[in-house]
Structure formats: structure tokens, C-alpha cells
Amino acid sequence: GAGVSQSPRYKVAKRGQDVALRCDPISGHVSLFWYQQALGQGPEFLTYFQNEAQLDKSGLPSDRFFAERPEGSVSTLKIQRTQQEDSAVYLCASSSGRRNEKLFFGSGTQLSVL
Amino acid sequence: AQTVTQSQPEMSVQEAETVTLSCTYDTSESDYYLFWYKQPPSRQMILVIRQEAYKQQNATENRFSVNFQKAAKSFSLKISDSQLGDAAMYFCAYRPLSGTYKYIFGTGTRLKVLA
Numbered sequence: 001g002a003g004v005s006q007s008p009r010y011k012v013a014k015r016g017q018d019v020a021l022r023c024d025p026i027s028g029h030v031s032l033f034w035y036q037q038a039l040g041q042g043p044e045f046l047t048y049f050q051n052e053a054q055l056d057k058s059g060l061p062s063d064r065f066f067a068e069r070p071e072g073s074v075s076t077l078k079i080q081r082t083q084q085e086d087s088a089v090y091l092c093a094s095s096s097g098r099r100n101e102k103l104f105f106g107s108g109t110q111l112s113v114l
Numbered sequence: 115a116q117t118v119t120q121s122q123p124e125m126s127v128q129e130a131e132t133v134t135l136s137c138t139y140d141t142s143e144s145d146y147y148l149f150w151y152k153q154p155p156s157r158q159m160i161l162v163i164r165q166e167a168y169k170q171q172n173a174t175e176n177r178f179s180v181n182f183q184k185a186a187k188s189f190s191l192k193i194s195d196s197q198l199g200d201a202a203m204y205f206c207a208y209r210p211l212s213g214t215y216k217y218i219f220g221t222g223t224r225l226k227v228l229a
Binding site: 031033035040041042043044045048056089091093095097099101102103105106107108110 | 215
């Protein structure tokens with residue numbers, strides 16, 4: 001597609017529910033990142049994929065967070081048993097993976113856990 | 115650990131005037147990229163300008179320019195002839211050229227443009 005697409009744009013979940021956030025990167029982009037942005041803060045790294053391989057998941061805050069990219073394109077970030085502290089905007093970004101790459105962001109999913 | 119610090123939570127500038135946003139970073143790497151991103155209310159991060167650490171010349175993009183001081187680990191953004199559309203959150207970011215190419219962002223500066 002023309003840009004990075006994320007869905008849903010807004011998600012309201014009751015505490016304890018599981019949620020799944022989707023990211024469609026730019027076609028052909030090798031690298032895919034997930035970031036968490038709390039209100040009034042900068043994006044914080046969650047995880048990184050190179051094609052279908054998850055090379056870095058050091059930013060995932062707990063084992064309730066899980067990300068996958070099974071075919072090296074679309075990625076899903078899953079949060080199990082959501083907690084109020086999970087409320088944030090979740091940003092997805094993709095890039096070509098080359099040295100002089102540019103990172104392209106989606107518009108994010110705003111998750112509110114009640 | 116690599117860190118990015120933006121010490122100005124909020125800045126204001128009169129339309130058509132010039133404003134400078136500050137950013138400092140910490141790294142032991144010698145080769146890396148630095149970026150300024152703009153985030154309007156739509157939430158989509160937009161690349162404003164990019165600087166490669168091995169280039170001594172400061173990057174410029176139309177009304178946007180940077181002052182890159184590698185030894186001081188400082189990377190400020192100057193916006194000239196400010197326009198109402200420049201109002202947004204601005205994030206400074208760092209990316210190493212090794213490992214997973216993880217981007218590290220500062221906490222942001224909210225820029226208000228006054229008519």
C-alpha cells in the first residue's frame with residue numbers, strides 16, 4: 001500500500017480482555033517496529049522484525065505482550081489480560097532495512113483499558 | 115545505554131519568527147543517524163530532517179535546519195519563518211548503525227505557533 005496502515009484506530013477494552021492490534025507495512029519493507037507511546041511521552045521501543053524473524057523483543061513490558069509477523073508482511077501485536085497501565089498509543093513503523101533507510105509510521109492504535 | 119534528552123517540554127514562537135528546539139543524546143557509538151520527527155494531532159510521525167553522524171555539514175530541508183555538535187552530543191532543530199502548520203509535537207531520535215537499528219526517541223517538545 002501507499003503507507004503504513006494500522007487498525008483499529010481506537011480500541012476500548014475492559015480490564016482483563018485480550019486485544020489484537022494489526023499493522024500493514026509498506027509493501028516490500030523488510031523491517032517492522034512496534035512502539036508504545038504513553039500520553040505526553042515519546043515512543044518507547046517494543047519489538048523489531050526483520051522479515052518474519054523477531055530479532056529484538058527486549059522492549060515488551062511483560063509476557064502478556066506478544067507480537068508476530070508470520071509471512072514477513074502484516075504484523076499483529078497481541079496483549080493478553082489487559083491492564084490499565086497498557087493504555088497508550090501503539091505505533092507501527094516499517095522501513096527498507098538498508099543503511100540509508102527512512103522509517104515510515106502508521107497513525108497508531110489508541111488503546112484505552114477501563 | 116543510549117539515551118535522548120529533550121529538556122524543553124513546550125516552546126512558543128510567533129508566526130514568521132525563528133525557533134530552536136534542543137536535543138542532547140548519549141552514545142558510545144561513532145556512526146549513527148539523528149532525526150527530528152513531527153507528530154501532529156493525527157498521531158502519524160513525519161520525518162522532518164535527518165543527520166548522518168559522519169557528515170560534518172549540518173543538514174537542511176527548506177525552512178528546517180540542524181546544528182549538529184558531535185563532540186558535545188547536541189542536535190538542535192531550527193525552524194525559520196514559522197508557520198501555523200508547524201504547530202505539533204517534535205521528537206528527536208537516534209538510531210545506531212549496528213544491531214537491530216532500534217530508534218530511540220526523546221520525550222518531545224510541544225511547539226505552539228502564535229498568529
